[in-house]
Amino acid sequence: QVELVESGGGLVQPGGSLRLSCSTSASIFTTSVMGWYRQAPGKEREQVALIGTGHATDYPGSIKGRFFITRDDSKNTIYLQMNSVRPEDTAVYYCYAAGRLTYWGRGTQVTVSS
Secondary structure, eight states: OOEEEEEEEHHHOOEEEEEEEOOOOOHHHTTTHHHEEEEOOOOOOOOEEEEOOOOOOOSSSSSSTTEEEEEETTEEEEEEEOOOOOOOEEEEEEEESSSEEEOOOOOOEEEEOO
């Protein structure tokens, strides 16, 4: 049973920061591109950021310059540092690991509100 464990979601004020974490097993972590999607109410799932095993990153969506993805190989964990958050960043954030197969976390809620 492959498990991706997410943490770090919660309520944050506009302009604030939040860091999400996602951990998995070493066998999955070392062989997978990992990243984050998000899904806001009534909207389609949107890819936020991804990072390869060589630490190359990409930000396909609309968050360039505000969010940053990193991975800690010693902890089998990726992070999404969210800065200058906006109400439109409110969503459930899902971690994924894409290797031979793709695995998903259960999601963590991020709410940006004053």
